[in-house]
Amino acid sequence: xxxxxxxxxxxxGVKIALFFFVVMTVVANMSWVERRVSAWIQDRQGPNRVxxxxxxxxxxxxxxxxxxEEVAPPHVYLPVYLLAPMLIFVPALVTFAVVPIGPTLSxxxxxxxxxxxxxxxxxxxxxxFSSMGVxxxxxxxxxxxxxxxxxGGLRSSAQLISYELAIGIAxxxxxxxxxxxxxxxxxxxxIDHGWNILYQLPGFLVFLTAAFAxxxxxxxxxxxxxxxxxxxxxxxxxxxxxxxxxxxxxxxMVTASALVVTLxxxxxxxxxxxxxxxxxxxxxxxxxxxxxxxVGFFLxxxxxxxxxxxxxRYDQLMNLGWxxxxxxxLANILWxxxxxxxxxx
Amino acid sequence: xxLLLGLIGLIAVFAAVRSLLPARSIPxxxxxGAIATVLVALNLRELVSLxxxxxxxxxxxxxxxxxxxxxxxxxxxxxxLIMNLFCIALFFLILNAQFxxxxxxxxxxxxxxxxxxxxxxxxxxxxxxxxxxGGGPMRSGAIALGAVFAALMFHAIRNRGEAxxxxxxxxxxxxxxxxxxxxxxxxxxxxxxxxxSILLIAAMIGAVVLAKRRLR
Numbered sequence: 001x002x003x004x005x006x007x008x009x010x011x012x013g014v015k016i017a018l019f020f021f022v023v024m025t026v027v028a029n030m031s032w033v034e035r036r037v038s039a040w041i042q043d044r045q046g047p048n049r050v051x052x053x054x055x056x057x058x059x060x061x062x063x064x065x066x067x068x069e070e071v072a073p074p075h076v077y078l079p080v081y082l083l084a085p086m087l088i089f090v091p092a093l094v095t096f097a098v099v100p101i102g103p104t105l106s107x108x109x110x111x112x113x114x115x116x117x118x119x120x121x122x123x124x125x126x127x128x129f130s131s132m133g134v135x136x137x138x139x140x141x142x143x144x145x146x147x148x149x150x151x152g153g154l155r156s157s158a159q160l161i162s163y164e165l166a167i168g169i170a171x172x173x174x175x176x177x178x179x180x181x182x183x184x185x186x187x188x189x190x191i192d193h194g195w196n197i198l199y200q201l202p203g204f205l206v207f208l209t210a211a212f213a214x215x216x217x218x219x220x221x222x223x224x225x226x227x228x229x230x231x232x233x234x235x236x237x238x239x240x241x242x243x244x245x246x247x248x249x250x251x252x253m254v255t256a257s258a259l260v261v262t263l264x265x266x267x268x269x270x271x272x273x274x275x276x277x278x279x280x281x282x283x284x285x286x287x288x289x290x291x292x293x294x295v296g297f298f299l300x301x302x303x304x305x306x307x308x309x310x311x312x313r314y315d316q317l318m319n320l321g322w323x324x325x326x327x328x329x330l331a332n333i334l335w336x337x338x339x340x341x342x343x344x345x
Numbered sequence: 346x347x348l349l350l351g352l353i354g355l356i357a358v359f360a361a362v363r364s365l366l367p368a369r370s371i372p373x374x375x376x377x378g379a380i381a382t383v384l385v386a387l388n389l390r391e392l393v394s395l396x397x398x399x400x401x402x403x404x405x406x407x408x409x410x411x412x413x414x415x416x417x418x419x420x421x422x423x424x425x426l427i428m429n430l431f432c433i434a435l436f437f438l439i440l441n442a443q444f445x446x447x448x449x450x451x452x453x454x455x456x457x458x459x460x461x462x463x464x465x466x467x468x469x470x471x472x473x474x475x476x477x478x479g480g481g482p483m484r485s486g487a488i489a490l491g492a493v494f495a496a497l498m499f500h501a502i503r504n505r506g507e508a509x510x511x512x513x514x515x516x517x518x519x520x521x522x523x524x525x526x527x528x529x530x531x532x533x534x535x536x537x538x539x540x541x542s543i544l545l546i547a548a549m550i551g552a553v554v555l556a557k558r559r560l561r
Contacts, residue, residue, distance in 0.1 A: 005393050080420060120522055124447040131455025135427070135462065142420060142466045150466065157459060181523055 007110070015116045016097070023096055027250040028058050030299065037300065038307045062243070070239035073144075080143035085237070085244035088136030091129040092251040098122040099258045100184045102268045102288040105280060114268075114288065115184060122183035123171055126259060130167065130214060133252070134160045137216070137223060140245075141233035152232030155314055156216060156223030162321035163213035163220075169329030170207035173200050173336040174263045187267035195266040199339055203332040204264045206325050211256040213321065216249060218306040222314055257298035265294050348388040349400050355381050399439055406432035419465045423458060430454040442521040 032047070032055060039046030047054035072081065102114030119125055134157050141153015174196055175181065178189045190196055197204045213220040223232045234245045261267060268287040278286070312320065355377045362373040391397045409428040416422050430453050437446035519525045530538045 002393070009393075077418070077420075080424070083424075120443055121447050124444070124451065124523070128447050128450040128455060131451050131459075134455070134459050138459070138462050138466065139420075139424075142462075154463070154466065157463065161456070161459060 011110075011112060012116060015114075019096060019101075019116060020093065023093065023251065023254055024247075026254055026299075027247050028062070029055075030250040030253070031058050031061060031246075033299065034303050034306075037303045041304065041307045065240055065243040068239035070241060072241075073236055075145045076236055077143045077145060080139050081236075082241075084136050084140035084143060085241055085248060086136070087139060088133060088248040089244060089251060091133040091136075092248060092255045095126050095129045095255045096258060098125050098183055099255075099262055100187055100267055101258075101291050102284050105284050113184065114284070118182060118184050121181040123175060123181045123186070126183075127164070127168060127171070130164060133214070134164075136248070137233050140237070144233070144236040146236055149233050149235045152223045152235070156233055159213055159216075159220060159222065159317055159321070162318060163210040163325070166206055166210035166321060166325040166329055167214060169326065169333065170203045170210065171263065173203040173329075173332045176333070176336045176340055183262055183267075186263060187269065190266040191269045195264065195269070197264040200264070200332060200336055202328050202335070204260075206329045206332065207264065208260060209325060210321075211260060212302070212305065213317070215252040215256050215302075217253065217302055219309045219312050220317060221306075221311050222317060253299060253302050254295065257295045257302065260298055261291065261294040267291060346391075348384055348391045349397055351384045352381060352401075353404060355384075395439065399436075402432050402435045402439075406436075420462070423461050423465055426461070427454050427458050430458065440521075444521055444523045444526050 035057070036046035036054065047057040050056045050060050072078065097116040098119060100113065100115040100118070104111050104113045106112075117125075137160065138153045138157040141149045141151075141156070144150070174186060177193075177196065177199065178186045180186070180189075186196075212218075216223055224234070234242060237245060268291040270287055270290045273283055273286060276283075359373060359377045363370050366373075385392065406429055409425040409432065412425040413422045413429065416425065430449060434446045434449040434454070437443075437449060
């Protein structure tokens with residue numbers, strides 16, 4: 001085989017394996033984070049018995065789910081029922097492939113970007129796969145052959161589509177200042193000109209709110225706890241399949257946090273690091289850790305908001321999406337156009 | 346070519362076994378999988394050739410299009426249509442129209458097909474009992490159209506040119522990127538772009554008016 005192709009395949013393979021492993025580990029431990037942080041907010045202890053500080057709790061939960069009986073009710077439409085959890089999981093992980101987690105390194109004599117796929121339209125790939133994420137929820141609701149699931153799935157799809165629009169409008173603001181669709185260019189632009197959150201705060205807030213809605217997290221929790229006693233679109237799922245939904249939600253959270261950090265908080269940039277004059281590898285390690293810290297902060301914000309704000313009603317949710325976020329996003333575009341003109345002069 | 350024909354043959358064999366001897370599906374599946382793995386391992390060079398993947402994507406596109414029409418469950422038909430649209434997007438990528446490929450996924454497979462899914466979910470469409478062809482005129486019409494289509498394909502394949510499969514030279518470096526398409530849309534095709542946006546706004550207003558409750 002051509003040595004260039006072999007090198008590309010090996011490099012991509014290693015990156016994919018690494019990214020996948022790290023994301024799945026974070027997803028698995030998010031349940032521990034959620035339970036401990038929510039306990040702290042509610043002035044109680046969380047799980048602290050299984051292992052030091054309760055850190056082995058996710059492992060215990062995983063074993064529990066493994067041994068649970070997987071009841072697939074006879075009235076579900078089996079092919080789509082089995083497919084639906086994967087359709088939620090896969091887009092979240094694939095979107096993470098275009099996120100840059102660190103600067104370009106020179107390892108083994110080659111320039112290696114710490115990004116699986118630096119495609120020319122990285123931002124559009126993100127939008128494309130968040131559109132695909134709608135199908136998992138809608139199909140889970142439909143295939144369960146259950147009125148509550150169907151309504152939960154429909155409402156969730158409507159919510160996801162409405163807030164996709166808000167995400168797109170906020171992304172246009174970032175696009176206008178960057179002038180390119182590549183996510184590595186977005187980060188490079190922020191390194192040169194300052195983080196986007198400083199210039200586009202309304203856009204950042206719109207994107208953050210819409211990201212909450214896109215991941216079906218409280219306060220936009222309607223599809224999951226919609227009828228309060230029946231669990232919405234994942235009612236008929238039990239055991240490992242329910243675990244898939246659970247983990248898919250956390251994977252979506254990780255991806256959304258990574259996107260917020262990349263688009264608005266400068267990705268892996270650490271202000272003032274260049275002046276320290278460290279070696280390339282040390283600087284890269286510090287920047288990757290900075291990226292992880294920023295993503296971790298937003299994961300904490302996700303959990304924090306969940307246990308602070310009550311759930312929106314469906315009409316309040318739609319009002320916020322269409323009559324609230326959309327005008328703010330458009331105003332943000334006007335403001336950013338003004339900024340771009342000022343900068344060009 | 347060996348890998349391609351081998352994989353398609355294996356899929357055909359597996360489909361045949363599943364429909365004729367359903368009890369032997371699992372051992373047949375395992376055998377097919379093993380032979381496929383061996384074939385791939387022996388022909389690794391083909392996996393990195395664009396021609397191979399073009400054929401595979403074409404095959405999946407055609408099979409999913411056929412399944413859209415054949416499958417009795419409307420929701421599964423919608424899913425096969427989504428698979429088909431993904432294959433079309435991949436073809437756009439092969440032809441270097443990268444912006445179009447992603448837009449195809451975002452808009453067609455990601456928004457329009459969601460509306461299809463809504464409609465199928467809400468309409469409670471009864472499952473048909475498989476593909477049935479209707480009576481006299483419909484049957485003869487279908488056969489005639491099929492014959493015309495076959496003749497067209499035969500003629501097209503027999504008279505294809507000897508152009509190379511993938512011509513790497515002769516296009517601009519920025520072809521197909523968002524930048525070039527945006528530049529064209531705002532300079533040469535400005536009028537068409539603006540009229541299309543007016544058309545979309547008119548359609549949106551019409552939809553809102555049609556769906557709105559009566560103003561009291």
